[in-house]
Amino acid sequence: xxxxxxxxAAGLSLACASATDRTNGNVKPAVFPPHSIDSxxxxxxxxxxxxxxxxxxxxxxxxxxxxxxxxxxxxxxxDVQVAIQPPETRKWEIVWSQVIGFHPRSGEYLARLLNExxxxxxxxxxxxxxxxxxxxxxxxxxxxRGKGYALAAYPEFAPKPFANALVSALRAYRQGNMxxxxxxxxxxxxxxxxxxxxxxEETNATADFYAHFYLGRCHxxxxxxxxxxxxxxxALEYRDSDPNARMALLAEYSILxxxxxxxxxxxxxxxVEEEAAIRELFPIESGSIHMLDTIYENxxxxxxxxxxxxxxxxxxxxAK
Numbered sequence: 001x002x003x004x005x006x007x008x009a010a011g012l013s014l015a016c017a018s019a020t021d022r023t024n025g026n027v028k029p030a031v032f033p034p035h036s037i038d039s040x041x042x043x044x045x046x047x048x049x050x051x052x053x054x055x056x057x058x059x060x061x062x063x064x065x066x067x068x069x070x071x072x073x074x075x076x077x078x079d080v081q082v083a084i085q086p087p088e089t090r091k092w093e094i095v096w097s098q099v100i101g102f103h104p105r106s107g108e109y110l111a112r113l114l115n116e117x118x119x120x121x122x123x124x125x126x127x128x129x130x131x132x133x134x135x136x137x138x139x140x141x142x143x144x145r146g147k148g149y150a151l152a153a154y155p156e157f158a159p160k161p162f163a164n165a166l167v168s169a170l171r172a173y174r175q176g177n178m179x180x181x182x183x184x185x186x187x188x189x190x191x192x193x194x195x196x197x198x199x200x201e202e203t204n205a206t207a208d209f210y211a212h213f214y215l216g217r218c219h220x221x222x223x224x225x226x227x228x229x230x231x232x233x234x235a236l237e238y239r240d241s242d243p244n245a246r247m248a249l250l251a252e253y254s255i256l257x258x259x260x261x262x263x264x265x266x267x268x269x270x271x272v273e274e275e276a277a278i279r280e281l282f283p284i285e286s287g288s289i290h291m292l293d294t295i296y297e298n299x300x301x302x303x304x305x306x307x308x309x310x311x312x313x314x315x316x317x318x319a320k
Contacts, residue, residue, distance in 0.1 A: 042103035044110050044130065046155055048210045050174050050320065052078070052100040061102045061109060066133050070140055072096070080111065082131045083139040084149055086119040093117055094139060097129050108132055108143065110153055112174075122148025126171040129153055155210075158202040165195035166211055173214050178318050179221035189218050209238035213245050213320070220252060220316060228252050241281055247288045247317040250274045254314040268310035275309070287319060 043055060052059075061067055062077045072079035078099045083092045097111035109131050116125040122144070123129060130143040130153040145152040150167050157163035169191035175184035192215035199208060216231030232249040239245065253274060256267035278288055295313050299306055306312050 040105060042101075042106050042108045042110065042130070044101065044128065044153055044155070046206065048154060048170065048214075048320075049101055049110060049128070050112075050170065054320070055101045059099075060104075061099050064102075064133075067109075067140065079114065080109075080131075081139055082111065082129060082142050083137070084117060084120050084123070084129075084142045085144075086117075087121070089119075092139075093120060095129075097131070106132075109140070120149065123150040124171060126174055127153070127167060128170075155206050156204060157207050158204075159198070159200055161198040162195050162200070162203055162207065162211075165191050165198055166207065169195055169211075170214065173218060176218065176221065182222060185218045185221055189215065192218065205238040209235050209242070209245075212238070213242075213248070216245075216248060217320065220248065225252050225255050243278070243282050243288050244317065244320050246274070246278050246281070247291070247319065250278065251315050251317040254309065257311045258314055264311065268308075271310035272308050291315070291317075 043049060049055065059078070061080075067080060070081045071077055080097055080099055081094050082097050083094055085092050095117055096114040098114055099109055099111045101110035102108075103110075111129045111131065113123060113125055113127050113129045117123060127150040129149055131140045132143060134141045142149050143152045147163070151157060151163060154167065154170075157166050169188045172184045172188035172191060175181055176188060177184075179185070192211055195211045196208075196215070199211070212231050212235035216228045216235060219225075219228035219231060229249060229252045232245050232252065235245045236242065236249070250271065253267050253271040257264055257271050259267075275292065278292075282288055292309070295309055295315065296306070299309075299313060304312075
């Protein structure tokens with residue numbers, strides 16, 4: 001579970017409900033999932049899922065008796081052994097993965113690979129990995145849809161040069177840990193740019209969206225505000241009603257709206273217009289609206305209730 005970090009210009013600093021990730025001790029931002037776990041296909045066939053919490057905060061796999069014998073321990077109930085197969089061999093390699101999602105209708109699990117495989121080039125430590133429990137198999141078995149294990153746990157990425165660059169970029173972005181390891185974000189940026197350069201007519205809108213969106217997230221965490229805005233705006237050309245991209249762009253507007261620069265007034269107006277659009281687009285989308293309302297409420301507790309946050313508060317949207 002993660003939540004967006006708020007930075008209030010009036011001197012008030014907030015964070016929404018949060019939890020600590022046992023792997024690194026860092027607080028991550030809360031996510032309000034737009035996905036339906038009841039869909040026919042696993043959500044990771046259509047959207048990039050990198051963090052536990054993006055599909056809701058439940059952990060149903062911890063009570064799956066057929067999975068429990070492969071888990072690390074009661075202390076690490078999400079760490080599971082999975083079998084992968086090197087190319088052109090019948091020998092299996094056992095790797096450790098950390099489960100971040102489960103899709104009941106397909107019985108498919110989504111995990112993050114925790115160690116580097118010895119002889120499987122199609123996946124690396126930190127990549128997504130999808131797997132299933134297979135009858136009579138000694139271990140849960142990783143899924144390979146003909147394009148390699150990592151690509152089986154993402155939406156359709158094509159062509160191959162685009163896919164390879166994007167998977168590598170997502171791996172580095174995840175290692176960047178919401179800005180706590182900026183050196184990886186610096187590594188991710190040219191990889192996202194390479195993916196975008198390698199996009200062709202084969203590249204679908206979902207893949208284009210995520211290449212630009214996560215490029216924007218890297219820039220936002222590195223405080224490259226103008227570059228972040230450009231990337232988020234481009235992402236919205238491919239998916240104009242995505243709540244995370246909308247809120248991410250609004251967050252960057254909030255930063256320029258409180259600045260002393262000549263463009264502050266312009267971005268205050270942009271903030272007002274974008275906030276109105278978000279409230280119209282997502283009247284029942286609890287994540288973005290709840291966060292905005294929380295900032296208003298907390299400003300009110302300081303004795304300075306406001307009609308608009310523009311020029312009054314800044315925040316960063318860390319929901320993906």
